[in-house]
Amino acid sequence: MxxxxxxxxxxxxxxxxxxxxxxxxxxxxxxxxxxxxxxxxxxxxxxxxxxxxxxxxxxxxxxxxxxxxxxxxxxxxxxxxxxxxxxxxxxxxxxxxxxxxxxxxxxxxxxxxxxxxxxxxxxxxxxxxxxxxxxxxxxxxxxxxxRVLYYRTDLAKEAGIDKAPATWSELRSAAEAYQDKAGTKWGLNIQPSGLDTVQSFYPFLYSSGGEIIDKDGKAVIDSPAAVKAFEEYGTYFDKGLAKKSVQPGYDVTKDFNKGDVPMFFSGPWIMTLLNDQYPDLAGKWAVAKVPAGEKSVSMxxxxxxxxxxxxxxxxxxxxxxxxxxxxxxxxxxxxxxxxxxxxxxxxxxxxxxxxxxxxxxxxxxxxAKNSPPLPQWSEITSKVDSAVEAVTQGKESAEDAAKKAQSEVEGLVK
Incomplete structure (x- = not known):
């Protein structure tokens, strides 16, 4: 939505x-x-x-x-x-x-x-x-x-990848192999900044065992699990595996088709789009569950x-x-x-x-994990958007960004 x-x-x-x-x-x-x-x-x-x-x-x-x-x-x-x-x-x-x-x-x-x-x-x-x-x-x-992981199976073979990545470490290794061995421009597409960056971040946050608000309604975006998710997310930008900036309205499927981006997270409508707009890609891509940190959990x-x-x-x-x-x-x-x-x-x-x-x-x-039905949820997630951007752009450490977001979110849920 x-x-x-x-x-x-x-x-x-x-x-x-x-x-x-x-x-x-x-x-x-x-x-x-x-x-x-x-x-x-x-x-x-x-x-x-x-x-x-x-x-x-x-x-x-x-x-x-x-x-x-x-x-x-x-x-x-x-x-x-x-x-x-x-x-x-x-x-x-x-x-x-x-x-x-x-x-x-x-x-x-x-x-x-x-x-x-x-x-x-x-x-x-x-x-x-x-x-x-x-x-x-x-x-x-x-x-x-x-959201699940879309990945190019044909390029995976060139990169020496014989199965879909199932863990964070396998996802990082796959991103590096796509670049180094298959010659892709990037390893993984995840959103670096802007409105609703949180939707790209959720698979990492939830798979780490982290949350923004816990079941008791308390802000927990600075928990060890959440900090770990910020760190993992930021790694892709630190290592040059993901773009640090994208234009508004960026369509990842075009770069997926060209082979510049071999992996990205998205929803079910993308399958129809790929089948309709890029029929030559048939048989060259597949989807897999979100690679697990502690477990595999998506939004x-x-x-x-x-x-x-x-x-x-x-x-x-x-x-x-x-x-x-x-x-x-x-x-x-x-x-x-x-x-x-x-x-x-x-x-x-x-x-x-x-x-x-x-x-x-x-x-x-x-x-899959749903967002809590809080009236101020859009305001809350905007603080997480800013925290993710601070990490991906190298402005703050994962821990500092999480602490700042925690303080801001606490102010909204009190």
Whole structure:
């Protein structure tokens, strides 16, 4: 999910100014599920465009329910949601990621999930946890994504690498071998600085056993494990294995295709992009789980579906979300979008079960870690962005950068 354009603190202040509190509506079901009604849905980006087709099919089978999908661009999604919440005009259903969940749950805009209908055990652990705020579930997992390692298998052979790197030391050795023996310009692409550098850093942080905020809500970005992750990340820049600067909008797949960058971390959509744009690369690349520090852990992303607290169509909304998140609906959504299903049963047959690269994503999702649903999460991660940049640019040691970030993050969570 993309970062909110405005901070959660501002959003909460705005929503409070408009009179939203945790009280919300009565929480009743309102109109019966099979009564004639229009169900409003907001979905973001490409999902918003694709969901309209699914809605048409659903309406054919359920003619009393007109599902009206409004596509919303990610660049304006946060602002639109905040404004709608402030005016009590949220749609019946909205697509929402973990970085928004805490914010909108806190202002009382969301209806708790009916856990008798939607069962935690049917979904990846991290995807379910993304919708949990203060012990209450507000989002039903819709699709997931995580980051894994993409690597050039043909260049690996030239470099004398006979298997995917499974540990940090193997990853460093592979990066060096790609440069020294296969003649690549770089060994690994990881983000050196800028907005959302933290997303590139997560596989190192989580695999070291580190976190930004622990389960008790305390800042721990200066823990020994986190410092170790900063050190490891910085090593690639110190040794000239990774670029110290990249242009905004940099597309790593172009350098991956040319052979300048033989390894990078990214999500499942890159597989489709590589297959479509670089068909000559077929059979020359593969994916592998994030190399382990203490263990192999990557970030968990994706989106959930939420119901507005003020909706009068909660019963129909619940049925439409069931349609989208049961096994059949999840399989259909994957075919339409290549979004990875959040429901684990959808992975048991068809392409999801047969494609070895897709199965890597499934395995990674089993241990993937989601960000805590804190309203100020964007502000918190911006401090980590700055710490990573200080390390990659040689401005501060890993320990000093971590200490500075710790102090700044503590100021945000107190």
């Amino acid at each position: 993309h970062r909110a354009a405005r901070t959660a603190t501002v959003a909460i202040a705005l929503a409070t100014a408009f009179g939203i509190t945790a009280c919300g509506s009565s929480g009743g079901e309102g109109v019966a599920a099979d009564a004639k009604q229009t169900l409003t849905v907001w979905a973001m980006g490409a999902e918003g465009e694709k969901l309209g087709d699914v809605a048409k099919e659903y309406t054919k089978a359920n003619p009393n329910v007109n599902v009206k999908v409004t596509p919303v661009g990610w660049d304006v999604a946060h602002q639109k949601l905040v404004s709608a919440a402030a005016a009590s005009t949220l749609p019946d259903i909205a697509q929402m990621g973990g970085t928004y969940m805490g914010e909108f749950a806190e202002i009382g805009a969301l209806e708790p999930v009916d856990t008798k209908v939607f069962d935690e055990k049917d979904f990846f652990p991290a995807s379910w946890e993304q919708g949990v705020v203060d012990g209450e579930v507000y989002g039903v997992p819709w699709y997931v994504d995580t 968990a992303g994706g989106s959930s579906l939420v119901i507005s607290k003020d909706s009068d169509n909660k019963a129909a909304a619940k049925e439409f979300i069931t349609y989208l998140t049961d096994t059949k609906g999840q399989e259909d959504w994957f075919k339409r979008t290549s979004d990875l299903p959040a429901a684990t049963a959808a992975w048991e047959s068809g392409p999801l079960a047969e494609d070895p690269n897709l199965q890597v994503f499934r395995e990674q999702m089993e241990t």
